[in-house]
Each structure stands twice: as structure tokens, then as C-alpha cells.
Amino acid sequence: MAKKVALLQGNEACAHGALYAGCSFFGGYPITPSTEVAEVLSGELPKIGGKFIQMEDEIGAMASVIGASLTGAKALTATSGPGVSLKQELIGYACIAETPCVIINVMRGGPSTGMPTGPGQSDVMQAMWGTHGDHAAIALVPASCQEIFSETVRAFNLAEKYRMPVQVLYDEIVGHMREPVEFPEPGELEVIDRTAPSVGPEAYKPYDTSFGDVPPLAAFGSGYKYHVTGLNKAEDGFPTTKADLVDAEERRQISKVKNPTALADIESNEEYLTEDAEVIIWAYGSTARSSRYAVNELRKEGIKAGLFRPITLWPFPEKRTAELAKQAKAIVVPEMNLGQMILEVERVAMGACKIAGVHRVDGEPINPGQIIAQVKEVL
Amino acid sequence: MAERYEIRFSGAGGQGLITAGIILAEAASIIEGKQAVQSQSYGPEARGGASKSEVIISDAPIDYPKATVVDACLAMTQEAADKYAVGIKDGGVLLLDDDMVPNTPEGDYKVIRIPIMRTAKEEIGREIVANVVALGAMIALTDVVSREAGETAVLNKVPEAFKDLNKKAFNLGFEKVKKLMN
Numbered sequence: 096m097a098k099k100v101a102l103l104q105g106n107e108a109c110a111h112g113a114l115y116a117g118c119s120f121f122g123g124y125p126i127t128p129s130t131e132v133a134e135v136l137s138g139e140l141p142k143i144g145g146k147f148i149q150m151e152d153e154i155g156a157m158a159s160v161i162g163a164s165l166t167g168a169k170a171l172t173a174t175s176g177p178g179v180s181l182k183q184e185l186i187g188y189a190c191i192a193e194t195p196c197v198i199i200n201v202m203r204g205g206p207s208t209g210m211p212t213g214p215g216q217s218d219v220m221q222a223m224w225g226t227h228g229d230h231a232a233i234a235l236v237p238a239s240c241q242e243i244f245s246e247t248v249r250a251f252n253l254a255e256k257y258r259m260p261v262q263v264l265y266d267e268i269v270g271h272m273r274e275p276v277e278f279p280e281p282g283e284l285e286v287i288d289r290t291a292p293s294v295g296p297e298a299y300k301p302y303d304t305s306f307g308d309v310p311p312l313a314a315f316g317s318g319y320k321y322h323v324t325g326l327n328k329a330e331d332g333f334p335t336t337k338a339d340l341v342d343a344e345e346r347r348q349i350s351k352v353k354n355p356t357a358l359a360d361i362e363s364n365e366e367y368l369t370e371d372a373e374v375i376i377w378a379y380g381s382t383a384r385s386s387r388y389a390v391n392e393l394r395k396e397g398i399k400a401g402l403f404r405p406i407t408l409w410p411f412p413e414k415r416t417a418e419l420a421k422q423a424k425a426i427v428v429p430e431m432n433l434g435q436m437i438l439e440v441e442r443v444a445m446g447a448c449k450i451a452g453v454h455r456v457d458g459e460p461i462n463p464g465q466i467i468a469q470v471k472e473v474l
Numbered sequence: 475m476a477e478r479y480e481i482r483f484s485g486a487g488g489q490g491l492i493t494a495g496i497i498l499a500e501a502a503s504i505i506e507g508k509q510a511v512q513s514q515s516y517g518p519e520a521r522g523g524a525s526k527s528e529v530i531i532s533d534a535p536i537d538y539p540k541a542t543v544v545d546a547c548l549a550m551t552q553e554a555a556d557k558y559a560v561g562i563k564d565g566g567v568l569l570l571d572d573d574m575v576p577n578t579p580e581g582d583y584k585v586i587r588i589p590i591m592r593t594a595k596e597e598i599g600r601e602i603v604a605n606v607v608a609l610g611a612m613i614a615l616t617d618v619v620s621r622e623a624g625e626t627a628v629l630n631k632v633p634e635a636f637k638d639l640n641k642k643a644f645n646l647g648f649e650k651v652k653k654l655m656n
Contacts (some may be wrong), residue, residue: 102500102512272513272539273496275503387537463538 099278105269106131106173108240108276109199110139112247113171115279116286118197119145120168122159124152124178127211128267129201132173153178157185160196164189165323167314169251173199176218177208179225179262186260187226188325190348193302195254195289195312197247198262201270202431204456213458214267216380217432222262223409229345231352233361234262234409236379240274245284246406252287253361257351258309264408266431268381268460296320301332302344308351353410363406364415368394372401374470375423377416377440379405382429382461389466400470408436413443420444425473429453429461449473478532479618480541483608484558485550485571487525490605493631495527497609501619501627502531508619511539524554531618546616548608550590555579567615569608569651586615588650594643603643610647614655621648 103111109132113121121136133149140147146163150156156172163170174182179200189196200222204215218225222234233253237246246263254261292299292311301321303310310330313319322332327344329335351357367387369375374393378386383404393400403419405412420426420440425448428437437452444450451473455461481498483491492514499512514527528541543563549555550571559568559579570578572587588611594604606628613624625644632640 100504102496102503102510268513268539272511273499274511274536274539275509381539384537384539391537460540462540463542 098280100275101278102273103240103276104131104271104273105240105243105265106201106271107135108244109173109247109263110135111276111278112244113197113251114139114143115244115284116169116248116251117288118169118171118251119143120160120163120170121146121172122148122150122156122163122170123172123174124150124156126153126175126178128203128270129173129175129178129199131270132199132201136171153181154185157182157189157198160198161185161189161192161194164194164196165315167317169195169197169255171197171199173201175201175203175211176205176215176221179218179221183226187228187230189260190226190230191228191325191327192323193258193310193312193348194260195258196260197250197254198260199247200262200264202264202266204458210458212267214381214431214460215456216266216382216430217435217456218264219379219408219430219432220435222264229349231259231349232262232409233257233259233352233407234264235363235406236264236408237406238265238269238380238383238404240269240272240276242406243269244276245279248284248286249363252285255287255289256309257357258289258312259352264380266381292319300330302328302330304330304343304347308347308354358410361407361410362412364412365402365404365406367402367404369401369403369419371399372422373399373424374474375401375403375419375426376466376470377403377419377426377428377436378430379408379436382431385461385463386429386466388463389470392463392467393470398470398474411439411443416440417443417445417447420447423448425449425451425470427451427453427466427469427473429466429469431455431461477534478530478536478542479616480544480546481529481531481612481616481618482526482541482544482547482558482561483528483605483612484524484526484548484554486554487523489525489550490602491525491548491550491608492527494605494609494612495529497627497631498529498612498619498624499531500630501613501623502529505623505626506619508533509536511536513539524551524557526554526558546612546618548612549575550604550608551575552577569611569615586651586654588647588654590647593646593650597646598639598643600639603640606640606643607647610644611651614648614651624648
């Protein structure tokens with residue numbers, strides 16, 4: 096039988112990806128340009144016994160997502176930059192309490208209210224650093240409606256596997272445009288569920304590292320009782336100020352994502368004509384689509400250009416970016432902000448090649464012509 | 475077909491041009507199996523004033539999702555024609571509502587005029603189907619999808635009670651352009 100194909104907006108594809116992943120809870124507060132995610136799930140979740148709640152604000156929405164997750168639900172919220180700003184306190188809480196959840200950020204400009212109806216990519220540093228304290232972050236940046244579907248599924252998988260919040264960021268352009276999206280069959284994409292405890296309620300400790308860097312998580316309501324707090328905690332979940340325990344906990348929360356095995360599992364990139372490239376266009380999200388167009392045009396003129404497109408933006412693709420910096424004469428980083436990921440590219444390139452940005456924050460997409468002009472300028 | 479074919483529907487907010495774009499994209503992608511991307515003006519711009527919806531159709535995957543040089547443009551109002559006819563490529567086509575756009579924007583493209591709103595109002599009796607008249611006309615003008623694919627996509631989109639009305643609107647638009655082209 097032919098697969099179901101539908102012409103979907105990016106935001107609609109996100110909602111359907113969440114359902115495919117087994118999402119059964121959405122807590123949110125409507126905000127342009129993300130609202131269609133909530134709109135679709137408000138219709139679909141009740142049909143499958145899930146819950147949709149529009150909370151009093153973005154902070155309440157994030158709290159509801161953490162609470163739902165602790166009962167065993169795969170929980171989602173969708174918002175835009177201003178909403179993420181409000182959620183930051185609770186994103187930190189989800190980090191330290193090691194609670195799986197997915198946050199969709201359909202990016203517009205900023206700071207503050209900015210231009211709600213225009214696209215932006217200026218929340219990419221916020222996705223890493225937008226909560227206080229040392230913490231790990233995972234952020235995925237799909238570039239098409241089909242990829243929004245599959246990366247939303249992967250975001251749930253990573254959240255469940257590593258017991259932490261995972262953000263998916265795409266801009267208004269991809270959020271609102273429509274493309275044909277093929278619905279994968281059940282089982283076609285991997286769906287991961289969190290590891291349940293292998294011990295009974297009496298012996299259960301929510302942060303028992305004898306099971307590894309990611310301890311099993313019990314669902315509230317299933318007979319397991321434990322303590323959840325934003326304080327540094329011991330393996331039983333109760334607060335501690337013991338230096339060795341605090342130090343170990345802080346380090347584990349980063350190493351669970353940044354150890355080589357986890358990095359290999361989490362990182363995802365696409366490369367296009369990079370093999371012999373003298374200039375690398377390093378771009379993500381909708382800007383990567385303009386960049387691919389630019390690569391094709393540049394190749395027609397005999398300029399050896401290639402595209403490196405991170406699909407996982409955080410953790411930052413350090414190794415491959417460093418390799419490309421050594422191979423190429425220059426890296427051009429187009430982004431709809433005034434220079435964010437370019438700082439990371441510069442950090443890992445360590446002066447190995449020239450690096451130049453293409454920046455645009457007027458609510459219009461970066462077009463291929465701007466990228467082509469910068470490539471020619473820098474070479 | 476060309477690597478990339480770009481169509482722009484423009485007019486006043488509320489004239490159903492986003493829907494026309496979606497139907498064309500569905501005809502191309504879901505029915506004919508091509509690649510298609512549809513996008514639209516959004517926000518304050520789309521509420522009254524000039525509004526637009528763009529469809530890019532290609533046999534190959536589509537990278538840049540916005541219009542670059544437009545192959546075919548529809549303008550339902552003078553304001554839309556003045557604002558959006560710029561960007562039509564040399565040798566492209568501009569479809570105008572004959573009554574609503576008295577001044578033809580200058581450019582190196584072919585101009586076709588048919589009375590879109592008047593056809594909807596007088597020959598079908600419902601102004602609301604003007605977007606479907608325009609869609610039929612655009613498909614006749616561009617051959618970017620087949621007549622059958624266009625009609626099927628229209629009928630898939632509308633409720634049962636309005637199928638006949640929309641079928642008539644689509645075919646009137648299609649035939650009026652074909653007659654002019656022959």
C-alpha cells in the first residue's frame with residue numbers, strides 16, 4: 096500500500112512527529128509562529144487518550160510538561176523565543192531533576208517581542224546557555240517539513256534516552272511553509288522509551304548511578320515514591336551539600352551527553368560536496384537551504400564550494416568542524432542573527448582558515464545571492 | 475519540466491490566494507508526485523492590503539523555499555500588481571484580473587487578462603470562488619500540472635455541497651485562458 100503523503104506546514108509536521116513518537120501530553124501557551132503545533136495536538140491528543148492543556152503562561156506550561164513527564168508521559172511544549180525566555184528557570188529544573196521532555200522553539204527575532212511574524216535564528220545560543228548553572232544541552236535544527244517530523248521523533252528519543260530536556264529549533268520560514276510529508280509506517284523510525292526501574296519501589300533510588308550515567312526513571316502513580324528537587328541531590332533524590340556528591344552530580348550531567356559514545360549517538364550532520372571543497376558554507380535550518388542553492392550556483396562557476404549542515408546543533412559538532420577548517424581556505428557562516436554560531440566555528444577552527452559571516456535580521460530570509468557574494472569576497 | 479518553476483498568486487487578503495497556492499502545491503506533489511513548496515505572506519501584511527502565496531514546483535528536491543525569479547504571477551488587484559509583478563523573469567507570464575487591474579505594470583513578460591472576479595460573480599454567482607477561477611486560469615496558462623490534477627486537487631479540498639460550484643469555477647478559468655491563447 097502506498098504511504099500516506101500530505102502537504103503539511105512545518106508546525107503540523109512537528110505535531111504529527113510528536114504523535115508518532117508517542118507523545119501523550121502537551122502543555123503550552125500559544126505564541127506566533129509556533130501555534131499550529133498546539134492547534135493540531137489540541138485536536139489529536141484527546142482522540143488517543145492524551146492530554147492537551149493550555150496553561151496560564153509559558154512558565155506554567157513548562158512546569159506542566161515536567162510534571163507530566165514524571166508520571167511517565169512523553170511530554171511536549173511548543174513556543175517561540177519569548178516563551179523560551181520565560182521557561183528558562185524550569186528548563187534548568189528539568190536539567191537537574193533529569194526529566195525527559197521536548198521543547199519546540201519556532202524562532203522569530205528578538206530580544207523581547209521583536210517581530211513576531213518574521214523568521215529568525217537568534218535563539219541558538221539561548222538553546223545552549225538559556226538557563227543558569229553548568230548543564231548539558233541537546234538542540235536539533237531541522238531544515239524541511241519532512242525533517243521536522245523525523246527530528247521531533249528523534250528529540251523524544253534523545254530526551255528519553257538521556258533523561259533531559261531536548262530542544263528542536265526551526266524558524267518561521269520552515270514552520271509555516273508547506274511541503275509534502277511522507278508519514279513513516281509504525282516501526283520505520285526508531286522510537287525509544289525511557290528505561291524503567293529493574294528494582295521494586297522499596298529499593299528504588301531515582302539517581303542511582305550504579306545503573307550508569309542515566310539512571311532508570313520510575314513513573315509517579317506506578318507505586319514508586321521518590322523526592323524531586325532543584326537542589327543538588329544524592330542518589331535517593333534528597334538534597335545534599337556533600338562536596339563529593341555535588342561534584343560528581345554536576346560532572347555526570349554533562350558527561351552523560353559529552354562522552355564519546357553519547358556524542359556519536361547524538362551528533363547528526365549532512366554534508367554536500369564537501370569532499371574537495373575549498374570553501375565550506377556552514378549553515379543550519381532554512382538558511383542551509385539557501386546555502387545549498389548557493390553551492391550549486393558556485394560550482395557552476397567553477398568555485399569548489401561545499402555545505403556542512405549540522406542537524407544536531409548542540410552538542411556542537413566540534414570534531415568535524417575542526418577537520419573542515421583545516422581542509423578549506425575559508426568557512427562562511429550564514430545565519431539569521433548578528434553572529435552566534437560563527438563564534439563556535441571560530442572557537443574550534445583555531446585560526447586554521449578564514450571565517451566570515453552572512454547576517455540578516457530584518458525579517459527576510461538570507462538569499463543565495465548574499466551567500467554567493469560573501470564566498471567570492473572571502474576567497 | 476524545468477528544474478524549478480515559481481508561481482505567485484497575489485491579490486487582497488481574504489481573496490483565498492493562500493488556498494489557491496495550497497491546492498496547486500497538492501496537485502503537483504500529492505497527485506503528480508513532483509516536489510512542491512508553498513509559502514505565503516504572513517501577519518499584518520496578509521490582513522487586507524496586498525497579500526501573496528507562492529508555490530515552487532520541481533522534479534528535483536527544492537532547496538531555497540522562497541521565490542527567486544517568478545515564472546508566472548497572478549494579480550487580482552492593482553495594488554498587488556504594482557507590488558508583486560516586479561520579480562517576474564524575462565519571458566515569464568503575468569495574469570491580471572481585467573476589471574481590477576487597469577494599469578499593466580511594465581516588464582518583459584507576456585500579459586494575459588481575464589475578468590476573474592466578474593466571472594465568479596456573474597457566471598457562477600459566488601465571488602468566493604474567484605480564487606478557483608484564477609487557479610484554473612493559471613494552470614491553463616502554465617501547464618505546470620495537468621488540468622485533471624488541478625481539478626482533482628480542487629475537489630479534494632472542498633466540501634461535498636460545493637464541489638459542483640468549484641468544478642465549474644475551475645473549468646471556466648481554464649477555458650477562458652485557453653481560448654485567449656489559441
